[in-house]
Amino acid sequence: MAGGRSNHVWRAGQTVIKAYQRSSENPLFANDSMREQTSLKALAGTGMAPHFLAAGSVNGSDWLAYSHIEGAVWKKDTRHVAQLLGRLHDHIGFDGLPKGRNGSVELADQTLEILEQCNTPNPLLGLAPMGQVAAIENPVLIHGDPVPGNIVEHDGTLTLIDWQCPQLGDPAEDLALFLSPAMQLLYRGKPLTQDEENAFLNAYPDRAVVARLQALKPWFHWRMAAYCFWRSEQGSSRDHDAMVLELAALQSINPSAA
Numbered sequence: 001m002a003g004g005r006s007n008h009v010w011r012a013g014q015t016v017i018k019a020y021q022r023s024s025e026n027p028l029f030a031n032d033s034m035r036e037q038t039s040l041k042a043l044a045g046t047g048m049a050p051h052f053l054a055a056g057s058v059n060g061s062d063w064l065a066y067s068h069i070e071g072a073v074w075k076k077d078t079r080h081v082a083q084l085l086g087r088l089h090d091h092i093g094f095d096g097l098p099k100g101r102n103g104s105v106e107l108a109d110q111t112l113e114i115l116e117q118c119n120t121p122n123p124l125l126g127l128a129p130m131g132q133v134a135a136i137e138n139p140v141l142i143h144g145d146p147v148p149g150n151i152v153e154h155d156g157t158l159t160l161i162d163w164q165c166p167q168l169g170d171p172a173e174d175l176a177l178f179l180s181p182a183m184q185l186l187y188r189g190k191p192l193t194q195d196e197e198n199a200f201l202n203a204y205p206d207r208a209v210v211a212r213l214q215a216l217k218p219w220f221h222w223r224m225a226a227y228c229f230w231r232s233e234q235g236s237s238r239d240h241d242a243m244v245l246e247l248a249a250l251q252s253i254n255p256s257a258a
Contacts, residue, residue: 006031006164011068015053020062020164027114028227029145030165033062035096039163040066042094048087048160069161071154075188078200081151081178084158085143086205089171093141100142100169103135107219114226119233124226127247129218129254136212139168146178149187172213175204176220181249182228182242191245221250 001009008019020033033055040052051067074081101110108128115124144165152159177183179200181191201210228243
């Protein structure tokens with residue numbers, strides 16, 4: 001099956017089987033089979049995740065099986081996605097989740113960690129946003145990778161798939177990942193329009209989280225640009241194009257980030 005960029009996925013009748021790749025660690029998106037298995041079990045019956053069937057390991061590689069969802073990858077109606085993420089962020093967390101990066105200081109540290117893994121000189125080191133946004137005191141359950149390719153539309157509703165990197169974190173993180181121009185380009189073929197972004201933000205139920213997202217946008221764009229730069233070094237020209245979009249978004253907020 002097409003979709004994700006990390007693992008091999010097959011469909012056998014009404015069953016989806018995922019085989020996790022034993023590759024080098026991704027500096028932004030975890031690929032944790034146990035977290036996905038735990039998430040599907042914990043979210044059973046909510047409609048926010050597929051139905052768990054089985055899991056195991058073969059020749060040292062983990063696999064997971066869940067029920068196939070008859071539908072299509074999300075393409076339009078950002079309001080629906082905002083409502084789904086709002087429901088998720090209100091859901092109680094569960095054991096086994098790591099804490100996500102929280103606040104501008106931790107986001108900046110993570111960005112520098114990503115850039116340290118790059119092999120070639122780049123101009124991103126000098127684009128660190130100024131100021132500081134404090135961490136939230138009560139992290140919530142977040143998906144950690146709610147990009148268009150991980151949202152399936154079916155029967156008038158939406159379901160999130162690829163639960164490989166859920167965290168107890170800042171809900172603004174999920175909002176930023178969905179709105180990311182880079183992720184929209186890579187998974188949908190084009191960034192969201194301003195009207196689509198506005199519709200998403202207006203539909204998200206917690207205004208405080210929306211305000212927090214706006215305050216943290218420079219750090220989220222900077223981090224995503226660094227991630228795309230790292231990915232482009234792995235040989236992906238599309239990630240270079242995605243990086244350019246993130247830098248343009250950063251510059252629109254901070255004109256000195258040229």
